[in-house]
Amino acid sequence: MKASNIILASIAGTTAMSLFSYAVSHTKNKNFKEPQLLGELTENAIPDIKTDTAQAAGWITHYAVGALFAAVYSMVLKKTKIAPSFANGAIVGGLSGIPAVLGWNTTFKIHPALPKTDYKRYYGHLVLAHMVFGAFTFLFFKKKQFKGSKIA
Incomplete structure (x- = not known):
């Protein structure tokens, strides 16, 4: 697949993930907003x-x-031979949430000044958020595949 399509797929997936995280943060009154947490880590x-x-x-x-x-x-x-479908994207996204949790956990352990959030619940949220990311990224890949781009 062309690099431009990978970047566009990542934008679709990351945007969907961010919207999900902002909605959950609002609903649960928690700070699960990945970009904001990254910004706070940087600022601190x-x-x-x-x-x-x-x-x-x-x-x-x-x-x-x-x-x-x-x-x-x-x-x-x-x-x-995995097909680029919404369901497969959610599964792959959920699996990729595991290294994401490990990365965030390591960051939180070594960072000198942590932002406020419910870390244990955040890790569960990250797996769900990566399911959203994977599903929407795979949907974009599927759309590009049907337009003649080769994925597999």
Whole structure:
């Protein structure tokens, strides 16, 4: 698959994931907003950084990591017989939520000044959020496949 399609798929998936996280945060009155948490981690780690700059860095980091996950998904689709469907994307997304939880957990353990959130519930939320990411990323891949792009 072309790099541009992987990037577009990652934007679709990351945007869907972000909307899900913001909706859950609002509903549960918790801060499960990945870009905001990344921004707070940045702000707390870098002296004298402006809040706006740190929050922008959080969003950029969130979308960059989404691009990496989408690139891995593209390779998985190319090397396996997994079809790019909503359900398969949710399954692969849920599985990829495991290394995401490990990454966040490591970050929280080594970071000098953590933002406030319910960390244990956040980890469960991350798996669900990655299911959303995977489902929408795979939907984009499926759409591109039907337009003649090769995925597998």
